[in-house]
Amino acid sequence: MSSSEPSTPGRPGRRRKNSEPDEQQTPASSREGGRRRSGGRRKQEPRRFGRTLFILAGTLVVALIALGVVLFFQLSGDEEGDAAAQETRPAEYKVRDAGNMNEVLASRDVDGRVLNEGELFERRNAEISSQSIDFTLEESDLSEDCSAAVWGEGATQALADADCxxxxxxxxxSDNYFGVATVFNLADVEGSRAVAEALDMPAPEEGEPAEEVVDPGFVLPPSGADPFDRLGSGYSAADAIISGHYLVVVWVQPTGSDSVDERVTLSTPLVALANFRDPLFRRMIEYDDDDSGTESTEGTEETGGEPGTEPGTEEVPGEVPGEQEGLPGEEEIPVPPAE
Incomplete structure (x- = not known):
């Protein structure tokens, strides 16, 4: 190092470069970037959005609580409506024959159109008024899965064999009754009869205890909501009406019945709810050659029963003979005019 070049101050032996400043740069004034109050303290900015954020947060909490309450009640209602139907059967079950309809609508080869919801559940079937009883439609279901409409191995197999x-x-x-109406679209009238018989509870064989008889199963309501969750727990009755290649099952129970031992006459509500067949009458008129507009019910028969007895003449305990209500098919059911 030349003696003519002074060393860097403070650190002996280090040569100062020409590019280095003679003095350290003065740091930026602490006043830059903010104002100070007198006395040297920085002036704080006012909280402009604190109150607004508090209000928005409170509103959001209230909205979330309200949404939770609404969802709770909606889900609770859906669970009630989707409750599974009970696997029960009526205390009384009879099979009936529709006569002329069996000839006109004998098979799907003649009547090949599929049923639709508007045809089944609208028009006169939205409200059925008959026998001084007004039935109002509550819930309905139309499906190609016939097995979902019944319970029991015997009933399921019978529908499969009949090509449902x-x-x-x-x-x-209604005011005093509730019930279920079911229609199965089968291949032919023979299949309709076979399914109707399969739904009947078989009698025990000689020496066989009644409790060991296997229940073949029965129809299921489309909903298990109240009061249909009680169907079968009280005294109820059902009619299976063979209607050509269709089988119609109507099942009713008094709203106040809670015991199968409380036997009552249910022929009147059965006759009323049997008008669920109205769409089938319309089809029969379309295919009927004579286009009479009415169905003769003189040939309506009941299968089963004691030999030598006529439908409706069986004596029921607690009833006055001769004052029983008419049974389905024993009186003429008006047929709507063709459209």
């Missing part, structure tokens, strides 16, 4: 292609079900309420 559709099952329509509807629940109905």
């Amino acid at each position: 292609s559709q099952a329509g079900r509807a629940t109905y309420l």
Whole structure:
């Protein structure tokens, strides 16, 4: 190092570069970037959005609580409506024959149109008024899965053997009764008879305890909501009406019945709810060659029963003979005019 070049101050032996400043740069004034009050303290900015954020947060909390309450009640209602139907059967079950309809609508080869919801559940079937009873449609279902409309291995197999292609079900309420109407679209009238017989509870064989008889199963309501969750727990009755290649099952129970031992006459509500067959009458008129507009019910028969007895003449305990209500098919059911 030349003696003529002074060393860097403070650190002996280090040569100062020409590019280095003679003095350290003065740091930026602490006043830059903000104002100070007198006395040297920085002036704080006012909280402009604190109150607004508090209000917005409170509103959001209230909205979330309200949404939670609404969702709770909606889900609770859906769970009630989707409750599974009970696997029960009526205390009384009879099979009936529709006569002329069996000839006109004998098979799907003649009547090949599928059933639709508007046909089954609208028009006169939205409200059925008959026998001084007003039934109102509550819930309905039309499906190609016939097995979902019944419970029990015997009932399921019978529908499969009869080539069931559709099952329509509807629940109905009136002031004093509630019930279910079901229609199965089968291949032919023979299949309709076979399914009707398969739904009947078989009698025990000689020496066989009644409790060991296997229940073949029965129809299921489309909903297990109240009061249909009680169907079968009280005294109820059902009619299976063979209607050509369709089988219609109507099942009713008094709203106040809670015991199968409380036997009552249910022929009147059965006759009323049997008008669920109205769409089938319309089809029969379309295919009927004579286009009479009415169905003769003189040939309506009941299968089963004691030999030598006529439908409706069986004596029921607690009833006065001769004052029983008419049974389905024993009186003429008006047929709507063709459209």
